[in-house]
Amino acid sequence: MKIYQVEKPLVATHRISGLEHRHLQVVRDGRARAVAVDAVGCTPGDWVICVGSSAARDAAGSKEFPSDLTIVGIIDHWVPEEGA
Amino acid sequence: MKIYQVEKPLVATHRISGLEHRHLQVVRDGRARAVAVDAVGCTPGDWVICVGSSAARDAAGSKEFPSDLTIVGIIDHWVPEEGA
Amino acid sequence: MKIYQVEKPLVATHRISGLEHRHLQVVRDGRARAVAVDAVGCTPGDWVICVGSSAARDAAGSKEFPSDLTIVGIIDHWVPEEGA
Amino acid sequence: MKIYQVEKPLVATHRISGLEHRHLQVVRDGRARAVAVDAVGCTPGDWVICVGSSAARDAAGSKEFPSDLTIVGIIDHWVPEEGA
Amino acid sequence: MKIYQVEKPLVATHRISGLEHRHLQVVRDGRARAVAVDAVGCTPGDWVICVGSSAARDAAGSKEFPSDLTIVGIIDHWVPEEGA
Structure with missing residues (x-):
């Protein structure tokens, strides 16, 4: 598993039916951004x-x-490393 | 999931039968290019x-x-980061 | 498989039910950190x-x-490479 | 999927039985080389x-x-990017 | 598939039962090292x-x-690229 910070929800009105019923979140790992399915209910800024x-x-x-990427937990306390 | 911009369709006349019946798109993530199966019907320039x-x-x-890479949604509004 | 050094346990009180019943460890491979499910019972510093x-x-x-990442063994003796 | 250029066949006389019955090709993506199972019948230089x-x-x-890597199609026309 | 050079066997006395019955080898791809299950019986130095x-x-x-990484064949002749 990897650690990301939630940036914001992602809206894609036109998507395949299989992707419905779950919120998508843009998540960030340093400079890299990805899109994750939200299975826990998180808010921007959460690690x-x-x-x-x-x-x-x-x-x-x-x-x-x-x-291929699902948010499965919110970390209680997380201090990112400098430069990360 | 990852965010790509659609560049252009890809034509491969000689391919395995299992790959037929779906369009292939060249997609771009910054400098990296990949090929994705189009499950939504997108056009060049779409994020x-x-x-x-x-x-x-x-x-x-x-x-x-x-x-191993399928386009599952078109993003309503997307502003890429500089340098990405 | 990859070689990591265990850094510390990770606490995520709010997580999906499927992730319960196993400890999570922050592991490190040089500068990169990941989170692994601990299937062997390791302690910080273990390779x-x-x-x-x-x-x-x-x-x-x-x-x-x-x-998607599980600790399956503790290495008896490991000398990391410089710069790794 | 990714785009590679076929470099040459790979010979591994000593291999597991499951890998028999298919040709292996060394393929190249810029500086990186990989080995792919050839499911289409390609020749060196093919994209x-x-x-x-x-x-x-x-x-x-x-x-x-x-x-974990299989050649599934030959691209009709491909112009690699400079530096790629 | 990827090409690696076998470096040395890896000993992990404390491991999950599922990993028993197979030898583990440290393999190297340029600067990166990984651990692979040996399904062919190779020796250090083999490509x-x-x-x-x-x-x-x-x-x-x-x-x-x-x-997640298994040695499936020994290459008959391999000349690594400079800098690889």
Whole structure:
């Protein structure tokens, strides 16, 4: 799993039906940004744990959910490293 | 998932039969280019969400579809970062 | 598999139910940090082997466990390379 | 999927039985080289589409085929970018 | 698949039971080191083909084997590139 900070929700009105029913969040790991399915209900600024690979699908709710990155937990306390 | 900009369709006349029935798009993430299966019907210039890993297969239409990167949504508004 | 050094446990009170019942560890590979499910019972400073991909799930205890990085062994003797 | 240029066949007399029955090709993406299972019948110099992840297995012929990178198509026309 | 050079066996006395019955090898790809399950019986210095993703599991002997990198072949002749 990797640690990201939630930046903001992402709106994609035109998307495949399989992606509905879950919020998408733009998450940031230093300079890199990714999009994650929100399985915990987080808010911008939260430091979160994201799971990838095939585990992202079960974590999003079902084996058929088309996610490769899912937010699975909010970290209680996190101090990022300088330069990270 | 990752965010890419659609560059242009890709033509590969000689390909395995499993890849037929779907359009391929060259997508760009900064300097890196990849090829994605188009599951939403996008046009060059669109900013899109692409899913990878095993989720790319279901997203392309079936568990047997040989995709490792599938376009699953078009982002309503996206402002890329400078240098990205 | 990759070699990491265990840094410290990670606490995420608010997480999905599937992630319960296993400890999470922050692990470090040079400058990069990741979060791994601990399947062996390690302590900070240990050099460990972590498995990713879908194998991380079985390694964590079941095919349904939502892990993409699991600690599967503690290395007896390991000397990191300079600069690594 | 990613775009590679075929460099040359790879010979590995001593390999697991599961890898037999398919040719292996050394492929190149800029400076990085990889090995791909050839499912289309390509020749050195061809620009090809390679699929990774679990999709590489089906693309190579069966769910049991131990491939993580399979050549699935030959691109009709491709102009690489400078520096790529 | 990727090409690595075998460096040395890795000893991890304390590991999960699923990882037993197979030797682990430290492999090197330029500056990066990884750990691979040895499915062919190689020796230090060998240039080998390693498969990752879910294919690493079948290649290691069964769908349940917790490997994400398995040595599947020894290359007959390999000349690494300078600087690689």
